[in-house]
Amino acid sequence: MAFINMKHREVQAKIVYYGPGRGGKTTNLEYIYQQFRDRIPSEMVSIKTHGDRTLFFDFMPFDVGKIRGYDVRIQLYTVPGQAKYDATRRLVLKGVDGIVFVADSLAVQRERNIESFQNMLDHLAGHKKSIQDIAFVIQYNKRDLENQGIPMLSIEQLDADLNPRKNIPTFPASALKGINVVVTLKKIIAMTMTNLNRSLT
Amino acid sequence: MAKGRGMIMTREKDAVTLDEYAMGEEQIGQIEGVLDRLVAIGVHCVMVIDMAGNIVAIRDNGKTRINVYSLAALAAANFGAVEAMAKLVGEEEFSLLFHKGAQESLHFLKINPDLLMLTIFGPEMTLGLLRIKSSETAAHIRSIWLR
Numbered sequence: 001m002a003f004i005n006m007k008h009r010e011v012q013a014k015i016v017y018y019g020p021g022r023g024g025k026t027t028n029l030e031y032i033y034q035q036f037r038d039r040i041p042s043e044m045v046s047i048k049t050h051g052d053r054t055l056f057f058d059f060m061p062f063d064v065g066k067i068r069g070y071d072v073r074i075q076l077y078t079v080p081g082q083a084k085y086d087a088t089r090r091l092v093l094k095g096v097d098g099i100v101f102v103a104d105s106l107a108v109q110r111e112r113n114i115e116s117f118q119n120m121l122d123h124l125a126g127h128k129k130s131i132q133d134i135a136f137v138i139q140y141n142k143r144d145l146e147n148q149g150i151p152m153l154s155i156e157q158l159d160a161d162l163n164p165r166k167n168i169p170t171f172p173a174s175a176l177k178g179i180n181v182v183v184t185l186k187k188i189i190a191m192t193m194t195n196l197n198r199s200l201t
Numbered sequence: 202m203a204k205g206r207g208m209i210m211t212r213e214k215d216a217v218t219l220d221e222y223a224m225g226e227e228q229i230g231q232i233e234g235v236l237d238r239l240v241a242i243g244v245h246c247v248m249v250i251d252m253a254g255n256i257v258a259i260r261d262n263g264k265t266r267i268n269v270y271s272l273a274a275l276a277a278a279n280f281g282a283v284e285a286m287a288k289l290v291g292e293e294e295f296s297l298l299f300h301k302g303a304q305e306s307l308h309f310l311k312i313n314p315d316l317l318m319l320t321i322f323g324p325e326m327t328l329g330l331l332r333i334k335s336s337e338t339a340a341h342i343r344s345i346w347l348r
């Protein structure tokens with residue numbers, strides 16, 4: 001539910017990084033924070049447990065610049081991936097304009113990816129939305145672990161599980177090494193802004 | 202998208218079904234004018250935010266140095282969490298949400314199902330006066346929102 005302030009010519013929109021626990025959502029935001037410090041007007045907010053897991057969400061505002069004369073500020077959030085924080089995930093999805101689903105490429109995480117994806121669809125439905133209504137991309141994270149002898153899900157397998165119609169933009173990535181993190185971000189911002197563009201006069 | 206003019210109130214209760222919403226110059230100006238009255242009686246900063254954490258309008262006394270965007274995101278999440286806690290104990294909502302600090306305190310007020318008012322004030326302001334004035338302000342904002 002992006003908000004357009006026509007008096008101050010400002011747009012605020014919400015993008016959420018969603019996915020299973022330890023999949024790399026927070027790492028995505030941390031990389032973005034390091035790379036775009038000049039566009040982020042404040043510190044990154046992280047509400048973590050003592051074990052350094054996301055408890056509530058991570059948050060940071062991101063200044064995209066001007067589009068059609070409007071200052072565009074994207075609010076980037078993550079959700080806590082652990083199953084027990086289900087109510088929090090629903091809360092963070094409220095008013096979402098775009099989602100990056102961060103899938104874990106480790107073979108052992110296959111079921112968790114699928115569960116998390118379904119959980120996201122359920123929560124969106126609870127907010128009377130679907131992934132067709134919003135900007136949506138999938139990131140296949142941890143691809144840097146290929147060729148290290150660790151059992152991995154192939155891109156084909158991930159597509160079959162999460163993107164069977166092949167109609168969602170997907171990005172193989174490594175949040176830890178920063179590979180395709182910015183590409184993913186640019187795509188979700190572009191899609192979010194395309195949805196908003198018709199409203200900016 | 203319809204522009205401005207209280208579109209949220211014409212929709213169903215859970216407004217997240219909207220893709221986006223806009224408020225015009227006149228409507229924002231009126232809300233800012235109402236908020237200015239709260240600043241005039243001594244609050245440090247007051248903002249109207251939506252339940253997604255966006256800042257709809259903000260006014261301050263010119264002396265505050267606050268990361269308002271993070272504060273708005275956390276305030277909306279905090280309110281949502283407290284509302285969920287209320288339901289768990291059998292309440293629809295907790296009508297007063299107030300965090301007291303030594304120099305700065307926070308007061309939350311639900312304006313309508315879509316909007317919250319967050320006020321930051323110091324020890325020189327009494328909570329009783331703030332509650333009365335905040336309620337009046339919220340009523341004004343509801344009437345502007347509906348126009």
